[in-house]
Amino acid sequence: MQSQDLKKAGLKATLPRVKILNFLESSKVRHMSAEDVYKAMLESGDDVGLATIYRVLTQFESVGLVTRHHFEEGHSVFELNLGEHHDHIVCIKCGRIDEFYDATIEKRQREIAAKNGFEMTDHALCIYGVCPDCRDQK
Amino acid sequence: MQSQDLKKAGLKATLPRVKILNFLESSKVRHMSAEDVYKAMLESGDDVGLATIYRVLTQFESVGLVTRHHFEEGHSVFELNLGEHHDHIVCIKCGRIDEFYDATIEKRQREIAAKNGFEMTDHALCIYGVCPDCRDQK
DNA sequence: AACGTAATGAGAATTTTTCGCATCTTGAGT
DNA sequence: ACTCAAGATGCGAAAAATTCTCATTACGTT
Structure with a gap:
């Protein structure tokens, strides 16, 4: 249950945050830009504002739930942390x-x-x- | 003489390109964004358009004169190649x-x-x- | 010196990300 | 369950970084 994970990380379990975390956990694609997350969630009917996606991913990063990468594409890529560094x-x-x-x-x-x-x-x-x-x- | 280096690299030795290469070679700061280069050159009286800075740095990168880095700042950083990888x-x-x-x-x-x-x-x-x-x- | 091609400059346009603010939720306390 | 304040969201505007357009200019070859 994602809301527990969020609280454990010190974040309020708001609906957008739960949806985003849930989406990241269920996605088969592990590396996604904010835009990717936004569009994919739109498709699946979970409508969360793009600004919120950015804010939430940044928060997730600061509490260690996700890692932000700077590959060579000119935008950030996020990845859910599953424990093992790589x-x-x-x-x-x-x-x-x-x-x-x-x-x-x-x-x-x-x-x-x-x-x-x-x-x-x-x-x-x-x-x-x-x-x-x-x-x-x- | 920079114009020879440029020609050797397969680039026309235009004034902006010579100025930029010259600036990179004489700069004590080794890692700079396009904006950094633009402003520093303005200061020193070498007025080159920002779009040209971007174009030229990208060309320099593709012929191996500079390396582009993606650190964590949200913009590219360029560094003159001095031979040794690091x-x-x-x-x-x-x-x-x-x-x-x-x-x-x-x-x-x-x-x-x-x-x-x-x-x-x-x-x-x-x-x-x-x-x-x-x-x-x- | 003249010419064709390629490069530049300036600003508009794109792309990515953040901000401002009015509105809405969450969670703590009753 | 109900109320309330703090904090979160959404949306559009704003920033920041980079690319594009296109008229003008400069290279370097003849």
């Missing part, structure tokens, strides 16, 4: 997004931050390339 | 940007791309944190 590998042809986790890279990052005297709060690693399907079709 | 560590308090290169991470990335069947074309790694100066001031 990085991304994006196909520059079709936009397909795969996920991966690499302990070695994670460790090196922490070491590099420490070596530079930074207190690491976050990191973003994105590999760009051509996915298997797009390579074949060429 | 990644970034950004202070979320003051915006300071340090650079680093880690062979282990580079190697792992190539391996991960290969393992997923991707032909890697590029990658972006950015560590976010609080820099030494900002930690002290807190």
Whole structure:
């Protein structure tokens, strides 16, 4: 039940917020822009204003429910947090997004931050390339 | 002489392009938005239209003269390519940007791309944190 | 020096995101 | 369940970032 999750995160369980969280949890697409969420919800009859989508996704981000990514498209992409951290590998042809986790890279990052005297709060690693399907079709 | 560099890169050596390249090479700040470049050049008397700045930086990117970054600010940041690839560590308090290169991470990335069947074309790694100066001031 | 092609400038247009404010909900207290 | 204040929403306007249009200008080749 989403309203409990929201309250646990310190947010009032308003109808738009419940709908958006519910939508994110039930969506098969994991990475979506605010506009994507807006349109998809419109289709399914859950009419939430675009400004609210932006506000809510930003709030979800600040309480850790979602992660915001800045890939190369000129707009933010949001992803529901499912616990395990991971990085991304994006196909520059079709936009397909795969996920991966690499302990070695994670460790090196922490070491590099420490070596530079930074207190690491976050990191973003994105590999760009051509996915298997797009390579074949060429 | 910048006009030679431009021609070598396959671009006509127009006045705005020479001025912009010259500005990037002489700037002490290495990471700038299109707006930053526009304003700084205005100050120094080199008046180039903002649309041209955008066009030229995009061209410079496609011929490899500059790299475009998508940090967390909601706009692109450009950096003159000086040969050696590197990644970034950004202070979320003051915006300071340090650079680093880690062979282990580079190697792992190539391996991960290969393992997923991707032909890697590029990658972006950015560590976010609080820099030494900002930690002290807190 | 002349010419054709490509580049520039200025502002309009797009796109993405935020803001302002009137109205409506939520959740705490009765 | 009912009331109320704080906070949330919706909508359109406003910002911010970037691209486009098109008339004018500059390259560089002849």
